[in-house]
Amino acid sequence: MNGEARELCVEPRVTLLDALREHLDLTGTKKGCDQGTCGACTVLVDGRRVLSCLTLAVMHAGASVTTIEGVARGDALHPVQDAFVEHDAFQCGYCTPGQILCAIALLQEGRTLDDAAIREQMSGNLCRCGAYENIVAAVRAVAERTT
Amino acid sequence: MNLPLVGAAVDRADGRVKVTGAARYTADVALPNAAYAVMVTSEIARGRIASVDAVRARSLQGVLAVLSYENAPRVRAEGNDNAFALSLLQDDRVRYDREPVAVVVGESLERAHHAASLVRIAYEAQAPVTSIETSTDRYAPEEIFGHPASVTRGDPEAALSAAAIQVRRVYSTPVEHHNPMEPHATIASWDGDRLTVYDATQGITNVRKRLAAIFEIPVENVRVISSFLGGGFGGKGGVWSHVALAAMAARVVGRTVKLVLTRPQMFGSVGYRPRTIQAIALGADRDGRLSAIAHDVLSQTSVFDEFVESSGLVTKMLYAAPNVRTTHTLARVNAATPTYMRAPGEASGTFALESAMDELAYAAGIDSIELRLRNYAQTDPDDGKEFSSKHLRECYALGAEKIGWSERDVRPRSMRNGRLLLGMGMATATYPANRVSASAVVRMEADGSVVVRSGTQDLGTGSYTVYAQLAATILELPLERVRMELGDTDLPPAPLSAGSWTAASVGSAVYEAASALRDRLRKGEKAPLEARADAKAAWGGRYSTHAFGAQFARVEVDPDLGEVRVRAMIGAFAAGRILNRKTARSQYLGGMVFGIGMALHEETRFDASTGRIVNANLAGYLVPVNADVGSMEAYIVEEEDAHVNPIGVKGVGELGATGSAAAIATAVFHATGVRVRDLPITPEKLLQP
Numbered sequence: 001m002n003g004e005a006r007e008l009c010v011e012p013r014v015t016l017l018d019a020l021r022e023h024l025d026l027t028g029t030k031k032g033c034d035q036g037t038c039g040a041c042t043v044l045v046d047g048r049r050v051l052s053c054l055t056l057a058v059m060h061a062g063a064s065v066t067t068i069e070g071v072a073r074g075d076a077l078h079p080v081q082d083a084f085v086e087h088d089a090f091q092c093g094y095c096t097p098g099q100i101l102c103a104i105a106l107l108q109e110g111r112t113l114d115d116a117a118i119r120e121q122m123s124g125n126l127c128r129c130g131a132y133e134n135i136v137a138a139v140r141a142v143a144e145r146t147t
Numbered sequence: 148m149n150l151p152l153v154g155a156a157v158d159r160a161d162g163r164v165k166v167t168g169a170a171r172y173t174a175d176v177a178l179p180n181a182a183y184a185v186m187v188t189s190e191i192a193r194g195r196i197a198s199v200d201a202v203r204a205r206s207l208q209g210v211l212a213v214l215s216y217e218n219a220p221r222v223r224a225e226g227n228d229n230a231f232a233l234s235l236l237q238d239d240r241v242r243y244d245r246e247p248v249a250v251v252v253g254e255s256l257e258r259a260h261h262a263a264s265l266v267r268i269a270y271e272a273q274a275p276v277t278s279i280e281t282s283t284d285r286y287a288p289e290e291i292f293g294h295p296a297s298v299t300r301g302d303p304e305a306a307l308s309a310a311a312i313q314v315r316r317v318y319s320t321p322v323e324h325h326n327p328m329e330p331h332a333t334i335a336s337w338d339g340d341r342l343t344v345y346d347a348t349q350g351i352t353n354v355r356k357r358l359a360a361i362f363e364i365p366v367e368n369v370r371v372i373s374s375f376l377g378g379g380f381g382g383k384g385g386v387w388s389h390v391a392l393a394a395m396a397a398r399v400v401g402r403t404v405k406l407v408l409t410r411p412q413m414f415g416s417v418g419y420r421p422r423t424i425q426a427i428a429l430g431a432d433r434d435g436r437l438s439a440i441a442h443d444v445l446s447q448t449s450v451f452d453e454f455v456e457s458s459g460l461v462t463k464m465l466y467a468a469p470n471v472r473t474t475h476t477l478a479r480v481n482a483a484t485p486t487y488m489r490a491p492g493e494a495s496g497t498f499a500l501e502s503a504m505d506e507l508a509y510a511a512g513i514d515s516i517e518l519r520l521r522n523y524a525q526t527d528p529d530d531g532k533e534f535s536s537k538h539l540r541e542c543y544a545l546g547a548e549k550i551g552w553s554e555r556d557v558r559p560r561s562m563r564n565g566r567l568l569l570g571m572g573m574a575t576a577t578y579p580a581n582r583v584s585a586s587a588v589v590r591m592e593a594d595g596s597v598v599v600r601s602g603t604q605d606l607g608t609g610s611y612t613v614y615a616q617l618a619a620t621i622l623e624l625p626l627e628r629v630r631m632e633l634g635d636t637d638l639p640p641a642p643l644s645a646g647s648w649t650a651a652s653v654g655s656a657v658y659e660a661a662s663a664l665r666d667r668l669r670k671g672e673k674a675p676l677e678a679r680a681d682a683k684a685a686w687g688g689r690y691s692t693h694a695f696g697a698q699f700a701r702v703e704v705d706p707d708l709g710e711v712r713v714r715a716m717i718g719a720f721a722a723g724r725i726l727n728r729k730t731a732r733s734q735y736l737g738g739m740v741f742g743i744g745m746a747l748h749e750e751t752r753f754d755a756s757t758g759r760i761v762n763a764n765l766a767g768y769l770v771p772v773n774a775d776v777g778s779m780e781a782y783i784v785e786e787e788d789a790h791v792n793p794i795g796v797k798g799v800g801e802l803g804a805t806g807s808a809a810a811i812a813t814a815v816f817h818a819t820g821v822r823v824r825d826l827p828i829t830p831e832k833l834l835q836p
Binding site for chain 2: 018025045068072085
């Protein structure tokens, strides 16, 4: 869990999302719908984007899970976090952890070739405040800096 | 005043905690020994509960309580002029789909949810009234927000009959649900007769008063905390049933209780924008000069309470016409009570009025912007007052330049990109500049740092940032020396965050308090030192106070599939002094995206026989996603306003959500030649012959 081994005993029916939020006090991962439709609960499991509300915690014993709390290095924000602040890529901030984890994975996968690709690939993460234009600007800025 | 007209584009003060996951929203707050409450909601829209079978639910290990009307404590659930009537398990009636009918409390979230699924409720269902068309229970409300609900100026019917050009059309808008990304959540703890509540709310002061009234305890005994809010859009403005149910459950089990709504429950007891049917009649001469406007609005309310979607208010004011009628009629249906949703009235009303203006532009053969300039209201046509400021001409000109309006061939279906049809449309945006009473304390500590305290909320609007900016500017301090405290009823009281009035109201209080503190420091008083301001409500006075803007859209429509893609949106807005260029732009853009949803996607669908909602989730209720949004820009038209309030601020939260749906709808007409007057504009409506 974010680079640390964490031991946890939960009922089999506990989702990865609820395990994070209710059992590990990692509340940065958000519950927006609990139905796999909004993307707010996106985390990385072994580097891949996963909707943590649609998977059970017990299915991921031994896996490497990255949540928003594990993205910065000490006081130094991840470049995507920095870009989200600079480009005002959020308002209420509730969808932001999921947006950032999705963006980090897309950048690693080389899927951020142009604005249209960014928009398409980020479309699984809803933002009701409508910060989409700024989200695209933030992801583009990081993509341009790293290529 | 020593303030810049447009405040610096400062990053959000709460940016870091929001990108690191450190910001604690209500459901993230972990309190010791908390139990979990889950609501059970009705499966009929009208009738009575015949029986409640909670035997299996109660037999589960870890279930602490099952509350229904049979055993719930008696509390005061009735509404009044300032509060909605609630569903607090007080009787066996069911009045709408998804009405709370039971609450289960368990040791864990999973146990509570499982137990809730085992509560068996039998109903005696009655046939519900499911639409405003079929409702016979109609009446004309007397007033809306203190304005008369119906107004007639001159003789509109005679003027309409005599007009050379007449446009008479009916427009309709569907039920829409706010769907903030954060579901409503409440955590309640009792200590004797003292109640502490963490709540996802746009108004901690209102929650405090309402809970005190429901449980008949002194207001001072209730403390409400809301540090971060995951969006609200009006939906978290009312105090809804679950807030009191969480407190009721906490009292029954004698523990802290956390209650979070599920996404399907977000379509139940927490309000929505009601459906409207709006008849508009415009009368004009051959040059397009309006002689008459009539705007008759029918909207829905519940069978047990009143909310008016004030779509007609904008029509009294927007254009210079000597003869005007606006009316509002309500139809009661078996649905929950509707409520304010981002630009209540203005969003739905500008869709109808501005679409009709586009139809008039075609009927008269006049450019859409030119038509609006010919009917430009120099003073408020409703009350004859001067506008405190109005830079709408500048908004039209700037927006037209940025979207490339001069390239537009006015003929429908005349512009193409390969096989796709291109369209351009525009509409006027407007929202009233209101101000209500608010208090703030500005305190300088001995080390010279400053804290601004006010019991307001941050919905994502920038409250943590802009009031610190304002105080830093007045006290001539670097911004990092000033921080904002909000979201706690222990702080000086502030209003509901709604009506785009927070910046004007709380900002005026912060301005007065910071100015008083500065004056005392200048006179030689030493920190620690604080000043308090209790700024009064002020509505208009000698002036009519409104913000204005112009919205433009470019769309592409697939002629074979009816698919509409918004390729570009441009907004140009004049809303007085802007406290922070960056956060204001984001609010404008967000409002415009709300307009995309209204125009193309959003509609809560009701089964016509049962009155139940059939798309109560984010897979069935569509909101705009990133790929639905083309390139967007919002331009700030500088505007100095010496009259609206001490800081010249009009508010930006709702302006962007007005006119945006009409801009897209008129662009779709320009592209296709098909006029869709019933939102949302879905493909099948464009493919009908």
